[in-house]
Amino acid sequence: MGDVTRAEVCAAACADLFAGAGETLASPMGLLPSLGARLARLTTEPDLLLSDGEAFLLTSESTVEGWLPYRKVFDVVAHGRRHVVMGANQIDRFGNQNISCIGDHGKPTRQLLGFRGAPGNTINHRTSYWVPKHGPRVFVEAVDVISGVGYDNAVGPFHDLHRVVTNLAVLDFGTADHSMRIVSVHPGVEVEDVLSQTGFPLHHDDVGETRLPTDEELDLLRTVLDPAGKRDREVRE
Amino acid sequence: MRDKRMTPDEVVAELHDGMTIGIGGWGSRRKPMALVRAMLRSPLKDLTVVSYGGPDVGLLCAAGKVRKLVYGFVSLDTIAYDPLFRRARETASIDVLELDEGMFQCGLRAAGHRLPFLPIRAGLGSDVLRLAPGLRTVRSPYDGEELVAMPALHLDAALVHLNRADRHGNAQYLGPDPYFDDLFCLAAKKRYVSCERIVDTADLTADAPVQTLLLNRLMVDGVVETPGGAHFTSCVPDYGRDEEFQRRYAEAASDPEKWPGFVDRFLSGTEADYLEMAHG
Numbered sequence: 001m002g003d004v005t006r007a008e009v010c011a012a013a014c015a016d017l018f019a020g021a022g023e024t025l026a027s028p029m030g031l032l033p034s035l036g037a038r039l040a041r042l043t044t045e046p047d048l049l050l051s052d053g054e055a056f057l058l059t060s061e062s063t064v065e066g067w068l069p070y071r072k073v074f075d076v077v078a079h080g081r082r083h084v085v086m087g088a089n090q091i092d093r094f095g096n097q098n099i100s101c102i103g104d105h106g107k108p109t110r111q112l113l114g115f116r117g118a119p120g121n122t123i124n125h126r127t128s129y130w131v132p133k134h135g136p137r138v139f140v141e142a143v144d145v146i147s148g149v150g151y152d153n154a155v156g157p158f159h160d161l162h163r164v165v166t167n168l169a170v171l172d173f174g175t176a177d178h179s180m181r182i183v184s185v186h187p188g189v190e191v192e193d194v195l196s197q198t199g200f201p202l203h204h205d206d207v208g209e210t211r212l213p214t215d216e217e218l219d220l221l222r223t224v225l226d227p228a229g230k231r232d233r234e235v236r237e
Numbered sequence: 238m239r240d241k242r243m244t245p246d247e248v249v250a251e252l253h254d255g256m257t258i259g260i261g262g263w264g265s266r267r268k269p270m271a272l273v274r275a276m277l278r279s280p281l282k283d284l285t286v287v288s289y290g291g292p293d294v295g296l297l298c299a300a301g302k303v304r305k306l307v308y309g310f311v312s313l314d315t316i317a318y319d320p321l322f323r324r325a326r327e328t329a330s331i332d333v334l335e336l337d338e339g340m341f342q343c344g345l346r347a348a349g350h351r352l353p354f355l356p357i358r359a360g361l362g363s364d365v366l367r368l369a370p371g372l373r374t375v376r377s378p379y380d381g382e383e384l385v386a387m388p389a390l391h392l393d394a395a396l397v398h399l400n401r402a403d404r405h406g407n408a409q410y411l412g413p414d415p416y417f418d419d420l421f422c423l424a425a426k427k428r429y430v431s432c433e434r435i436v437d438t439a440d441l442t443a444d445a446p447v448q449t450l451l452l453n454r455l456m457v458d459g460v461v462e463t464p465g466g467a468h469f470t471s472c473v474p475d476y477g478r479d480e481e482f483q484r485r486y487a488e489a490a491s492d493p494e495k496w497p498g499f500v501d502r503f504l505s506g507t508e509a510d511y512l513e514m515a516h517g
Contacts, residue, residue, distance in 0.1 A: 071416075111318070113312055115338075119340075119360050120339040120340070123361050149361070155383070
């Protein structure tokens with residue numbers, strides 16, 4: 001299938017986020033999470049539901065199969081059968097995420113989007129994160145504003161942070177105190193690279209290598225889902 | 238039945254300094270921009286604006302109309318950040334109540350149902366509550382679970398833009414998403430709907446299913462015919478977002494040197510002047 005790019009490894013890692021999801025609404029924010037969710041649906045998770053980002057649920061053949069305006073998205077959020085993959089301007093070791101602003105909220109040095117749905121998503125259903133540029137400005141000791149709720153602030157019965165996929169590695173919170181650990185580094189990445197690009201200590205006792213996409217996945221990515229190769233512009237080697 | 242037709246300027250004349258104004262739509266989608274532009278031309282000030290924010294928010298902030306903003310986000314959708322809103326925040330020139338999107342909807346529902354609050358999980362554990370100490374939690378009397386008691390977001394006035402309406406205030410969306418325009422109207426004392434075209438009542442359902450009638454006349458006090466009245470935000474199927482114009486807006490808004498020129502050119506005349514310049 002030719003040389004596998006880093007972006008293709010990331011897409012497969014994003015697809016793996018949805019393993020076992022079944023009839024769940026996948027809400028991927030951004031290109032790589034979207035490719036991952038669509039890849040999962042075309043391979044191992046045929047029952048996933050996906051919207052067009054507006055108000056329609058579309059099958060993998062782009063047939064409209066449902067109506068999901070924002071108010072009904074909020075119903076699914078509260079109902080819980082949803083897995084969102086959000087971005088993060090900042091994220092800390094317990095998975096607290098910031099998309100609100102940088103600096104003091106009263107007078108930010110940089111205003112971002114605002115809380116959006118991050119507080120409700122993280123308190124209601126499974127949440128993962130996608131970080132296309134893994135670095136110490138994103139992976140910080142403490143976030144300036146808690147938009148998405150991390151494990152040390154989690155309350156209620158439904159909080160469920162799953163994984164963080166970046167251009168370097170796959171991480172999760174499967175430690176005794178739910179602080180972040182490296183699950184796997186992408187082929188060509190050293191554990192040291194991930195540690196040096198992260199602004200807090202990471203557990204790294206049992207680090208694997210992120211799997212390569214299968215031939216079927218590569219074919220789908222290259223010929224069906226992203227023939228223009230946008231993925232390789234978002235994630236470079 | 239009452240004829241509720243008005244002009245944008247007549248709507249704005251019914252608004253007063255210090256009011257809490259809800260603005261419908263979502264991001265850069267189906268915003269009542271002609272009514273917003275009429276507000277920009279007016280001497281109104283000290284407003285509390287409640288909005289799933291798009292360019293309505295940036296424009297009103299830059300014009301000095303906003304004392305306080307209640308929002309879940311402000312975005313131009315295809316352009317992530319509104320530069321005018323960013324400047325207002327980064328210079329601390331407005332007070333804010335920043336909410337989770339679901340909490341925002343919950344507050345509108347509470348107001349529409351004449352309830353002091355509605356319970357919701359969203360917000361727990363996040364900084365929404367730390368930054369807004371006025372927000373309280375409540376314990377379930379059934380199982381003791383602690384929940385956010387989202388207070389009603391009462392509005393003095395709601396401004397929304399739909400595709401069609403009749404002169405009595407029955408109004409229709411023809412795009413894929415109603416957004417929350419009906420909730421804004423239910424939460425408000427005075428409700429104004431602008432639309433692309435006013436038609437006879439019977440024509441509303443001539444070619445469209447009855448489910449598209451989002452607002453009925455008991456939810457509406459004034460109807461304004463403003464073709465192009467959502468420009469440059471989207472108003473499908475009548476028109477999509479004017480991406481090129483939005484880019485020009487964002488570019489000018491990013492540069493304090495260029496912004497006065499944009500205001501002079503596009504926002505200093507009448508609505509007709511605006512549409513002519515914008516499409517020219």
